[in-house]
Amino acid sequence: MFDAFCRDCNQATDVVFDHSAGNAVCSECGLVLGSHSIDETSEWQTFSNDYGNNGSPSNPLIVDDGLSNVIAKSNGASSDVPSSSLGRWQNSSSNPDLGLIVSFQTIDIMAEKLGLVPTIKDRANEIYKRVEDQKSSKGRNQEALLAACVYIACRQEDKPRTIKEICLIANGATKKEIVRAKEYIVKQLGLENGGQSIEMGIIHIGDFMGRFCSNLGMNHQAVKAATESVQNSEEFDIRRSPISIAATVIYIITHLSDDKKSLRDISVATGVSEGTIRNTYKDIFPHVSKIIPTWYAKEEDLKNLQPLKLNSIYLINGKGHLPITIRGFNSYFKKLIKDPAIAFLSKYDFFIFFSIWIDVSLPTLFQYIGKRVDEMVEVGMVDEIREYFVSGADNSKGIRRVIGVPEIDYFFEIVKKNTIDDAKKEKILNKAIRKTKHSTCILAKNQLLKEYGSYAWIDSVQN
Structure with a gap:
């Protein structure tokens, strides 16, 4: 045991190692203060530059206990672990047990990185030896195979690790490769019967x-x-x-x-x-x-x-950004495709502007909507709508019901029927723009009330 500060006890307390789980635990309250601890005693920390240590007589999986030669690096120095499958199998070709020793040391390193206890490491070695004895793994990704052995050993010892955790120590082997290797081992060793696991422990949450x-x-x-x-x-x-x-x-x-x-x-x-x-x-x-x-x-x-969608909205809003959710209207998009006369709506992202924008803070939403309408006016929204203006058109049907179109059409109708000066035109146009902002804010507010009653997830993004 040693002393460490426990944030729950708010004082320095004795810490006990749970070697079976690899955790450091507060002796007073039981809080896990650290995970993946490694037992560094000489009992299982047996690696050295001499591979012969792994082939000691105490390892029943190794027949020859006098092996120590390894493939040399290009600079003449021996490698702790051959970096390629070629090196591993060149060594093993001269002595079959040397390939096992190198593989066992790779498993040792993987187990050390995960903070696994000796029993899991030994089980992984045993699984790999059984696979090799069948002489059917030639040509397979050896790093993925060794990682899969570690994964299965953890399962069998009721100390499972996730595939993603295994990937982190798999020397470049991908999740897909490890899963394939795991399935291959399970099939080769008969670890499942009729789809039911007979040797692999069940994963509990x-x-x-x-x-x-x-x-x-x-x-x-x-x-x-x-x-x-x-x-x-x-x-x-x-x-x-x-x-x-x-x-x-x-x-x-x-x-x-x-x-x-x-x-x-x-x-x-x-x-x-x-x-x-x-x-x-x-x-x-x-x-x-x-x-x-x-x-x-x-x-x-x-x-x-709260439902997750609202939690997400709160989080974004708390950062001072505008959370929005966008819903598409099928009839609207179909109309855009079929009727070229209204294609102007897509030029300035009207399909986004007239979608549903939701914010738990209405003042923030209203301010953003106002800013957005002003930006669209600056880039030519009014001129674009003017090109498709039809006097007396029914704005209560079809795509012309979209917020912004009836309001701007009102401006065009007044200008067409009356002779007015520029100052009066600007005043009427500003009134139409204010109506556009107001209508959009009402729509957003009504939609917000509907969303509060919905528990389905709706993606939120910040803008």
């Missing part, structure tokens, strides 16, 4: 929680609530991966506390994309009152838990 929460710096109470929540979620038919559910539960738990985490932070800590968290949130939200422990959040707290 809770297997990831401690590590993810530690990465995010969550306090002990939040970690406990998140762990209970994922256990409760297993009672519901939420058809999402365990990792996605874990990431989403963490998002919910943090947003019920003062220490809120953004989607971006949670995505980085868990390896789950922001889009996946959004979609999983939508599936979990109907069950949230039965998933979140009552000791952590009361019913009134859960009622204040």
